[in-house]
Amino acid sequence: MYFLSRRWKPNKWPFYILVGLESPLTVALLALFGIASPNLYRTKLWQDGADNGFNSSPSTGLYAAANYRPYTTPKVWSQFITDYNVVISVLSMFILLVKSVMYILHVFPPVLSVLVHALLIALYTVSVDYQSSSDTTDPKHPQRGPPWYITKSCSVTKNKSLVGYCEQAKASFAATCAMLGVFIIYFGFALWSCFPSKQQRAEYAETRRLKAEKWTKFESVEDPTTGEHTGYPMPDTPGVQGSLNPMTPRTQAFNTLGGTKDLPLRNHFSAPRLPNSPTFTMTSPEQQRSPLSLGFIDRVGSDVQAGKSPEIGHSPVPAAPHMYFPPPPKTSKK
Template sequence: MGYKLLHRKWRSTRGMYYMMIPELLGTVAALVVTALAQPDLYRTKLWRAGSELGFNSSPSVTLWAYANYEPLPKIPFVWSQTLTDFNVAISVLSLFLLLSKLIAFIMHVWYPILALVINTALLALYATSIGGQAGPDYLDPDHPSPVAWYIAKPCTVAANQKIQGYCKLAKGSFAVSCIMLGIYAINMGMNIWAMLPNPKNDLKDDEDDETSSPATLKQGGNWEMHGIPPTPRTGTLPYTPRTMAFNTLERKLPLRSQYA
């Protein structure tokens, strides 16, 4: 009995289908919140609000650099357009991979080794997204921020109601990313479970190979796409009702003797 690396079966098919439901809901939620944030609904506003509250650097550093003909400073990842585009991209990618997984699972080609690569990549992408949304801001030495203020602090620290609403949206986006990370972590757990040695899984494949072997056929076993085995009276012509009637009447019409 050998270990099958590629053609392995999932331990729980029902569990795989059940996990697709929260994955679909989380993916749709991620698409909504990331689409709302595109291109810059609240990112710069929260950056400026945090600067006014003394929590982080100011977005005006780029204006100062332009005005003084200085090189542009490196924008912290948490306040960059790259992070916003990155979140949208992984949300769209998650939906595409979910649909592909559903089709491949129905067609029995969603193997655990393939899912292992995809789940690992998605875990890395969402971990990067979470790290970026709660990332540090050390651009201003006088106001260092190890964690984004809208994550570390309640939204009520801002007096502006609109800023509080933007803060809640940012918290919601962060929460959705954490949920998606948890979903893919569960998928990874099921993936590892399926990759562990399973005697029943491997034994079933070995039994199929033994049943299909020529030695088994010589012993009277069945082989798919094999000819029909010999049966009694094979080769004799079956008698149809017409043939039996002609043999009984000796090929004579029954009423010819009466009306001749």
């Protein structure tokens, strides 16, 4: 019984639609995160939010170090999230190209899709969490939710030259959330396709039945009277006659020339007297001669005098001398 399906359902079009949604988002994230790397506007937006009183100041870490106080950069303003976003965008582009080709070649089953998109969901969940994290390092200006460029309009900036950077940061967060949603749909669609439907179960059962019947024909013998398959077929092993006497080329040659069905040496060791070796005649046809060969004219004339019709290329076969095979030795070593 198959517990996991290897085919997508209901058809291939949902996967192509999801790929069509993922492709522009991947390109957009790759461009936005690449532009923001390594630190194009992160510190500037951080400082502008501090000027407006929305969050802490980038100089908070310097005051903490001067006063020997522990300080940790907020996750939303850290260098880690900028580099992390670039890495996952490049990885997403690679996975998109590979899985599209594998799906076209029918080597991207739903089970593998579940694993791949579960990994992508975890990666993008971390990215969304870092981009929307809070900043409470400054007790006077705590930020207890997402940063100001997400929750507020970009027009509130004190430095109007940062409006474009604010919009880019806002678009990056929106595209990251949209990509996470696409991957969740991927995951749900693949997980649903892992469980076969009734029609797929019937097709699997029929395929297994046909495969079993094919191997049964090779493993059993059909009774001609009843039509049932019983036992295993005996292989036609050359050289075995009656499953008793092994027939080798030497034995077959002795039997053919001597006219016996047993080995010649068996009578020697079982009978008190030696058997006479059988004699036989070996003949070979004479090669055809051409009219230009010596003796051809004389032979044709003799055939005409004897009343025979001459046949060009044929000559009478002379009797071959008898060949004698000596008997086996009288004594033998066991």
